[in-house]
Amino acid sequence: MHFRRAGAARTIARMQTYLYPDRISLAALDLVERPDPAPGPHDVVLEMRAASINYRDVAIARGDYGAFAAPLVPLSDGAGVVVARGSAVTRFSVGDLVCPVYVPDWIAGSLQEGFARRRLGGPLDGVLAERVRVHEADAVKAPAHLDAVEAATLPIAAVTVWQTLFADDGVRPGDVVAVQGTGGVSLFTVQLARAAGCRVLVVTRSAERHAELERLGADVLDANGDWRARLLALTHGRGVDRFVDVLGDVARLVPLVRVGGTIAIVGFVETTHTTLDLPATIRRGITLRAQSAGSRASFEALVRTLEVTKLRPKIDRVLPFERARDAWPALERGRPFGKVVIAIGGSR
């Protein structure tokens, strides 16, 4: 869109962006106009096609995820088409579908001091905007077989799962992986672990989702029943090789993981604090592995994995840009099966 600024002789291109203008709260979230971003020598400008919401965004809006300063553009995950690029850009061409990475400083290897300080969607501006400028080092080309809505689901949840399952001491074919829930992280865990030849056990409260989970290749445990006994029975009393804990249930997972196995501490949907039975954890030689997102290299490996396996993210619903605010309650209270995505510029 173009408009003539009062007193200005030339036409300034403008775009729309969502913004927490002066405080971080869903009630304050506003849709405003800003000048189009222009690329510096190493930047690309993305015309955003979709953005997706994570548990983190809900927690930020509630004030439960640290204190970030306004003004702030929300949401970490998105996909957009390169519409302009700086003179020195080599990684991307105009027309490429690209995802900004969530932790821009984490290129490869393990997490280092300082990496976590800069994250999209807080404290850095996020992607819920018509146009976004990003340094070429801080973006990844989307999987060739995915559309923008699908690609927008990848940067946090799928990259975290890839890092949790495969980075460093990763799972092997034949391993048993368990996860609770049917949210974004949980479904990527099912899909990627199955693709790697693992057996996957999913603990869910949602009886109506059993058949769909089984279609994805999971064995389903009913969270309302004695699922712990069932897990032990299914693993012949041995326990699972890796439990991906999205709830914060780590203390009660120790007896459910095999001796020498791993609990990946990924989320805290139910609780942010826990008390651990240290003697039992030590006796069983359990590795507790806290996971905080993933590197660009893991994102690129995820892209290759998806292209080879032709896996597609599960999408629960797609909202239009004008109704982006509905994404917060949709994730918090709508019990989505898969990702909640906002289409930008009529991409679906």
Ligand SMILES: NC(=O)c1ccc[n+]([C@@H]2O[C@H](COP(=O)([O-])OP(=O)(O)OC[C@H]3O[C@@H](n4cnc5c(N)ncnc54)[C@H](OP(=O)(O)O)[C@@H]3O)[C@@H](O)[C@H]2O)c1
């Ligand atoms: N560490 C990282 O890098 C990283 C990255 C991404 C996400 N996370 C964290 O991982 C967690 C999950 O994220 P997500 O995006 O997958 O969340 P989500 O989409 O909201 O899914 C959470 C799932 O947990 C299950 N659940 C069980 N008890 C629940 C309860 N009391 N309230 C709500 N849900 C409950 C639900 O599945 P059922 O209805 O099937 O039981 C729900 O689908 C969050 O804590 C998030 O912050 C961490």
